[in-house]
Amino acid sequence: MDAYRGFVMFLMTAELLSFHRLHEAFPDSSFWAFLAHHQDHVEWAGCSLHDLIQPSFSFLVGVALPYSIASRQLKGQSFNVQFGHALRRSLILILLGIFLRSTHREQTNFTFEDTLTQIGLGYPFLFLLGHARPKIQWGAFAAILAGYWLMFILYPAPGADFVYSAVGVPADWQEHYTGLMAHFNKNSNLAWAFDTWFLNLFPRPKPFLYNGGGYATLSFIPTLGTMLLGLQAGNWLRGGFDNQALLKRFVLAGVAGLVLGTLCHLLGICPVVKRIWTPAWVLFSGGWCFLLLAFFYWVIDVRKKRRWAFPLVVIGMNSIAIYCLVHLIDGFIMNSFYIHFGHAPFRIFGEAYEQLLVGSLTLAVFWVLLWWMYRRKLFIRI
Template sequence: MSTPQATTPPAAAQRIGSIDVYRGIVMFLLGLRLLEFDEVAKHFPNSAVWQFLGHHSSHIPWVGCSLNDLIHPSFAYLTGASLVFSVSSRTKQGQTQWHVVLHALWRAVALIFLGIFLRSVDRDATHWTFDETLTQTGMGYMAVFALAYCGTRTRWIWFSIILISYWLLYALYPVIPPHASSMDFNTPEGWQHDFSGFFAHWNHNRNVGWQFDTWLLNQFPRETPYVGYLGGYTTLNFIPTICTMILGLTAGTWLKQANKQGLSPVKTLAIAGGACLTFSFILHLGGICPIVKRLWTPAWVFFSGGCSLLILAALYQIIDIRQWRRWSFVFVVLGMNSLAFYVMRHTLDIWFSETLQKHFGTRVFDVFSPELRPVTIGACTFLVFWLVTLWLYRRKIFIRL
């Protein structure tokens, strides 16, 4: 077989590298949180560079999006895209339908409880919550798995049903008036991002998702009664997250078909991405639904999905068509062992940071300035975690569910 030319799509048997690179970029952005750019930026209020880094390494309070806000939707989107190839691979290996279904069920359950485990780290008891990234993905996984066996029309019908139903759930639920003492319901101090008018149906810890969680989560053993999540996330977010995964499932199908037929899906991905972004702004600016990531509103599904489609289109053009791969090695290492890095990032980060300071002191990390100490320590921690994934990569050890 001849080597693919720079302007041709990858051969059918070749692994689609853009998905691994995209997943690695997502993990890289997650790792950058270790450097605490948002906290360091407070020491440099007049620096445009630090303010930019701080803005995009933290979450938007309510409306809008930062680079950091795209981590979770990208993870969900890539789960859907990868599912296409996972199902195809297991079928080609001769696995029975029941074997594939049971594996998908195992993956869904494992993701749910792994997320709960990560949220329970450093707590005295199991912290029953269902808004963590892995948990949300696991809760919607079987629905997306079922749609992997359906045609395009069926997928879009269910996509529409889910989003419209979710929008109606919020839009028809009575607007909840302000709490007598907002701090008692985990509203951030100085909160000034509540809506008025129709958008008030999507206010922080005053919406149907919050109301549902005050019932559901208090059914589990808790150290203190649940009154709301400081970040405003809710269990019901998993419902529209299914739609984000459906967008990934659709993109994965386009990639698989194009890869098999020797075509380029870049134009299709780009057009779909632009259409999703346009529709998200129509929903927001038209007063139908706000772009709020923390409630995973329908407008957010289209906005984040549009971004994900455009990112994958660009990476496919660069990685799989142009074959410009050298720059991507750092991300490939992370992408091939994303689960291992994700778990390390959420379990060992504080311990490792404290260990570095205990054994080396703090002066060595003040080499640039005391204000930049979190960056220095975080960079060292990030590097060690990446080296662990490199060690796994070199030995062809890939930890997956």
């Protein structure tokens, strides 16, 4: 789990390498085009490697929960004490997410669509379901997906006279859907309508009209579905299965998720869209999460190939620390390199590679900080 989590957090911090700049400098290079594509989110429907960061992080929260519950039960903690901790953790995650999104702004930026706030909003429900039987957990998962889909379908789809330009979407945008899937169009769906009410309850420099990326507060509901998939994986890990049986479950669950999510999209039932965390996205991204977990489990726990994963483990064991560091001091570190060394050393391979080099050195600084914390057993937990 730590290696998988470290891989996810590395993908997040690797944004500092700015592959898109190299793609812009070398537009004919398929190599840089490929890396740039997978270091960015798709516009609406579909998936890149970068799009799997948030679902993987959410999935792993679910995987870890059975271990956390078992550990606290061994310490003799009552259910009420454990639930109190879950509520505190939820509140801290929400406030931390808002704090990080408010840096470099003139006032608090009340927004609830980022990774930490989304997990925080759903975590108390995950905790309660973590104490339920597997049948109830699966039932809750199905109810979340079906209920969320139905909520969107019942909300009126945008009509022919809907002014998309007023919500930051080109009228001729190629990602517009018709028919049933039109209920999931960008900034014209139920989640967008909810946020135009909910987010304006908080003090803002100007009224909230839309999110430029189409992200939404209500996504925490299907994100809970992603965490429930992780909860099942955690239950299986603690279930006493042998390696082959466990790998088979992970792979079958992964393939099933990919197939079901893709079919929902192709049949026009529900698009695979991360930005509003559609039910089809829960299935599709959950499939990838199971397959990634299967890969790390097979290599590290079955094949016992662990040395290569040490750099990832160092990152994964302090995921909250690296999440905060990247959001708070990445610019400070890069500016410090320029202050003390100037731009010339980072242009040794040409100006196009400057951001790649300074970003790589910044990543190295972050890793050394985490390694120092790892050596001294300093782990930030919430």
